[in-house]
Amino acid sequence: MPELRKDPIVERWVIVNTEKPYTSSDFQGEAPVWKGEENCPFCNGHEQLTPPEIEAVRDAPAARNTPGWKVRVVPNKFPALRIEGELDKRGVGMFDRLNGIGAHEVIVDNPQHYKGLGELSVPEIGCMVGAYRSRSLDLRKDRRFKYLLLFKNVGASAGASLEHGHSQLIALPMIPKNVHEELMGTRRYHGYHERCIFCDIISQEKENGGERIVFENGDFLTICPLSSRFSFEVWILPKRHNHDFGYINDAEIASLSSALSEVIRRLNKIFNVPAYNYIIHTAPVNTEAFEEYHWHIEIMPKLTRVAGFEWGSGFYLVQTPPEMAAKYLREITV
Amino acid sequence: MPELRKDPIVERWVIVNTEKPYTSSDFQGEAPVWKGEENCPFCNGHEQLTPPEIEAVRDAPAARNTPGWKVRVVPNKFPALRIEGELDKRGVGMFDRLNGIGAHEVIVDNPQHYKGLGELSVPEIGCMVGAYRSRSLDLRKDRRFKYLLLFKNVGASAGASLEHGHSQLIALPMIPKNVHEELMGTRRYHGYHERCIFCDIISQEKENGGERIVFENGDFLTICPLSSRFSFEVWILPKRHNHDFGYINDAEIASLSSALSEVIRRLNKIFNVPAYNYIIHTAPVNTEAFEEYHWHIEIMPKLTRVAGFEWGSGFYLVQTPPEMAAKYLREITV
Numbered sequence: 001m002p003e004l005r006k007d008p009i010v011e012r013w014v015i016v017n018t019e020k021p022y023t024s025s026d027f028q029g030e031a032p033v034w035k036g037e038e039n040c041p042f043c044n045g046h047e048q049l050t051p052p053e054i055e056a057v058r059d060a061p062a063a064r065n066t067p068g069w070k071v072r073v074v075p076n077k078f079p080a081l082r083i084e085g086e087l088d089k090r091g092v093g094m095f096d097r098l099n100g101i102g103a104h105e106v107i108v109d110n111p112q113h114y115k116g117l118g119e120l121s122v123p124e125i126g127c128m129v130g131a132y133r134s135r136s137l138d139l140r141k142d143r144r145f146k147y148l149l150l151f152k153n154v155g156a157s158a159g160a161s162l163e164h165g166h167s168q169l170i171a172l173p174m175i176p177k178n179v180h181e182e183l184m185g186t187r188r189y190h191g192y193h194e195r196c197i198f199c200d201i202i203s204q205e206k207e208n209g210g211e212r213i214v215f216e217n218g219d220f221l222t223i224c225p226l227s228s229r230f231s232f233e234v235w236i237l238p239k240r241h242n243h244d245f246g247y248i249n250d251a252e253i254a255s256l257s258s259a260l261s262e263v264i265r266r267l268n269k270i271f272n273v274p275a276y277n278y279i280i281h282t283a284p285v286n287t288e289a290f291e292e293y294h295w296h297i298e299i300m301p302k303l304t305r306v307a308g309f310e311w312g313s314g315f316y317l318v319q320t321p322p323e324m325a326a327k328y329l330r331e332i333t334v
Numbered sequence: 335m336p337e338l339r340k341d342p343i344v345e346r347w348v349i350v351n352t353e354k355p356y357t358s359s360d361f362q363g364e365a366p367v368w369k370g371e372e373n374c375p376f377c378n379g380h381e382q383l384t385p386p387e388i389e390a391v392r393d394a395p396a397a398r399n400t401p402g403w404k405v406r407v408v409p410n411k412f413p414a415l416r417i418e419g420e421l422d423k424r425g426v427g428m429f430d431r432l433n434g435i436g437a438h439e440v441i442v443d444n445p446q447h448y449k450g451l452g453e454l455s456v457p458e459i460g461c462m463v464g465a466y467r468s469r470s471l472d473l474r475k476d477r478r479f480k481y482l483l484l485f486k487n488v489g490a491s492a493g494a495s496l497e498h499g500h501s502q503l504i505a506l507p508m509i510p511k512n513v514h515e516e517l518m519g520t521r522r523y524h525g526y527h528e529r530c531i532f533c534d535i536i537s538q539e540k541e542n543g544g545e546r547i548v549f550e551n552g553d554f555l556t557i558c559p560l561s562s563r564f565s566f567e568v569w570i571l572p573k574r575h576n577h578d579f580g581y582i583n584d585a586e587i588a589s590l591s592s593a594l595s596e597v598i599r600r601l602n603k604i605f606n607v608p609a610y611n612y613i614i615h616t617a618p619v620n621t622e623a624f625e626e627y628h629w630h631i632e633i634m635p636k637l638t639r640v641a642g643f644e645w646g647s648g649f650y651l652v653q654t655p656p657e658m659a660a661k662y663l664r665e666i667t668v
Contacts, residue, residue, distance in 0.1 A: 001416055001419060001433050001434055002414060002415055002416060003431055003432070003433065004431065004432040004507070005429065005432075006430040006431075006432075008428045008430070012511045013510065013511065015414050017414070018434075020412070078354070080349050081336055093538045093542070094531070094534060094535070095340070095561075096340040096342070097337055097338065097339050097340075098337070098338040099335050099337065100335055100336030100350075100352075147647075173338070176347065176647035176649040177344075177345060177647070178647055178648030178649075179648075181648075197428070200428060201428070204427045204429075208427070227429075304493075305490070305491060305492070306640070313481075313483055313506070313510035313511070313512055314511040314512030314513075314515075315510040315511065315512075
């Protein structure tokens with residue numbers, strides 16, 4: 001009998017294939033076929049191929065837009081939103097429209113073309129996560145921005161158009177729908193229980209024999225969530241309750257980098273480098289405080305295609321139960 | 335300046351690239367590389383390769399599971415849900431689980447392997463749509479089912495695993511989240527205006543110069559919706575207010591088949607056979623009446639990959655404004 005499971009935060013149902021679950025070998029990765037670094041705008045020495053840099057991490061002071069950086073942040077050359085202009089809201093009949101004000105930045109994870117997240121050292125990942133925090137703290141100074149969405153696409157089937165490892169930050173003038181639902185779900189639970197639902201998930205997963213736990217370090221718990229939407233979905237949850245990723249501390253950056261490296265290397269080993277997206281879920285900025293929220297990272301491997309059923313219903317069909325995925329991820333050695 | 339647009343029904347925002355919109359040649363179709371009919375379970379004469387048929391349309395009476403049918407409905411060999419059993423709801427801590435009760439049927443559109451929807455005649459499509467209605471009316475007799483989701487996946491990037499043209503019907507024991515949101519949006523609008531939001535969209539699109547209209551026939555209006563999530567997304571809206579697809583009449587089946595054929599042939603011609611999903615959006619069954627709702631079909635070509643940004647935010651980035659897509663679709667001749 002398959003099982004239907006409900007996400008306690010956003011009340012989304014998923015169907016879990018518990019009858020003939022897909023094992024890890026039923027999926028394929030997409031080990032990159034490298035196009036090479038020749039025209040890559042993100043490689044060290046190619047700084048003139050991007051718009052002027054916003055910030056960069058360097059060991060020693062150097063002129064902007066010169067080689068020798070460790071992480072580099074630049075505006076997206078083809079931004080989804082524009083930073084200049086006024087927020088001009090207007091209605092046309094029943095339709096609402098708004099100028100596309102926002103920011104769209106690219107964080108180049110590292111200067112080397114052939115190094116994915118799984119090949120970076122923990123301190124290298126730490127530099128990247130540090131740049132995430134620094135951009136989050138800087139962009140919120142612009143009070144037009146209400147939400148800072150940090151994410152990464154890896155592999156063509158996850159929507160990555162450039163192969164050199166990079167992350168993106170989109171600053172939005174409103175709170176997106178999915179985020180709003182998560183905030184409301186967290187608030188509803190908090191209103192009733194006076195506790196954070198994510199803190200409760202952390203305790204419940206630890207008390208329940210740990211069948212969905214992948215691993216844990218000093219500051220983070222890594223699980224395959226009960227109502228995963230994707231096979232081998234992994235969440236990295238900070239143990240310290242904190243609604244805003246921007247308030248991550250230096251020690252947490254180090255543990256998070258270690259956890260990220262660990263998850264990605266395990267996924268890479270099981271699937272021969274799968275395509276994936278990860279997204280930092282965090283509270284909005286420049287609006288009422290959502291201190292009941294609990295920031296975290298959701299990693300979604302793209303092992304199957306999302307089909308009509310999922311689009312039509314918001315209902316996901318998961319071929320590998322998260323308990324089984326967690327066992328694979330727990331037992332693989334990297 | 336890009337434009338942000340809000341869907342008036344589910345309050346989802348999209349970013350429309352109005353600055354450097356993608357033209358039709360910026361996308362690629364995926365003209366099928368046929369694997370062939372040899373082991374195809376859906377071909378005429380291969381009836382023994384599927385579970386026993388549920389129903390079939392034939393010109394003359396014949397034994398079940400024999401050749402000579404025009405449309406054939408069979409249980410999915412690998413169903414996402416099982417029809418036998420009790421609805422057993424149980425909680426584990428904060429988590430809700432339910433037995434995976436439901437039905438999962440396949441409607442084989444036509445007996446010929448190499449005929450996609452664009453190659454079928456309007457009467458052939460009519461047989462297929464007639465089978466949709468017949469299954470919808472039959473499955474609702476099982477009062478455990480609350481929602482009947484009819485959809486089609488075409489092409490590997492839209493999640494189709496078999497190349498022979500087919501549709502699917504999943505009967506669910508609850509109302510899926512996306513459907514619930516649409517119902518609530520429709521009800522909210524109706525509560526305020528005492529009018530159906532879809533009927534209002536139909537009038538507004540016709541009054542506004544028709545820039546998002548693709549074409550119209552006696553019973554249906556075809557538009558690229560203002561807040562499209564996908565480039566070249568097309569909605570087919572019945573002009574007669576009716577909340578339940580099951581109540582479509584014979585004349586409407588004929589006009590709908592003509593509209594479907596027209597849209598698919600136009601998309602096929604522009605994109606050299608794109609992958610797509612379509613979904614019939616309709617009111618739930620065996621529950622309170624949602625007569626404010628207005629059933630319709632949403633066709634979503636899969637021309638680009640959905641990336642981290644969309645997953646994280648429920649916010650879509652649309653590269654071709656719907657006004658431009660409608661113009662392409664209006665002007666192409668097939």
